[in-house]
Amino acid sequence: MTRALSCLTVAGLLLTGLAIPAFAQDPQSSAPARELAELMSNRKLDSFATRLTDGGGDFAAVLSFPGQMIVVWAKFSAPRVLNERLLNRQYREVYIDLNSASDPDTRNMVTDIGADGLNRGEKNQAADSHDVGDKTMLFDGSWREDKMSEAEYDKAYAESDAAYAKVLGVLLAELKKAS
Numbered sequence: 001m002t003r004a005l006s007c008l009t010v011a012g013l014l015l016t017g018l019a020i021p022a023f024a025q026d027p028q029s030s031a032p033a034r035e036l037a038e039l040m041s042n043r044k045l046d047s048f049a050t051r052l053t054d055g056g057g058d059f060a061a062v063l064s065f066p067g068q069m070i071v072v073w074a075k076f077s078a079p080r081v082l083n084e085r086l087l088n089r090q091y092r093e094v095y096i097d098l099n100s101a102s103d104p105d106t107r108n109m110v111t112d113i114g115a116d117g118l119n120r121g122e123k124n125q126a127a128d129s130h131d132v133g134d135k136t137m138l139f140d141g142s143w144r145e146d147k148m149s150e151a152e153y154d155k156a157y158a159e160s161d162a163a164y165a166k167v168l169g170v171l172l173a174e175l176k177k178a179s
Contacts (some may be wrong), residue, residue, distance in 0.1 A: 026117070029112075029118045029164040039176070058075050059082050062095070073167050081097070110128065113126040117164075
């Protein structure tokens, strides 16, 4: 009986150790953000852009600074204009167009301090953010100040991180294809 209890205790401790909270894990966007920032730096690019869908009006662009990336994606009402800019490698212009002239209801912008993926946030540290339309979610760990529960904050974070990771994946794949 003592041996069985000891085995159960050890098993419980092992399982408890494996139950890592979602916010303690690396963000989904961490690896692609770091890889994109490194690839852009190696190629001496400060901006890059691509279509998110074939023939559709969805585009994404990234503006990169040492230690920071700003990524915007949205539907653009004149896709031919952005397609031409992409063909001419006018990536910064695509970024500017998406930031200023895209459909505001579809516009997403992530400010990634550290260019290391969307982080959940710690109080008193520089915070990543995700703007969707006219709403901004600041990931600074102060969910109470945002008048939300911790579960709501975690859900908003997980959704933003997943969307950001998906867009980073497309940008990264297209940049790898580009010569």
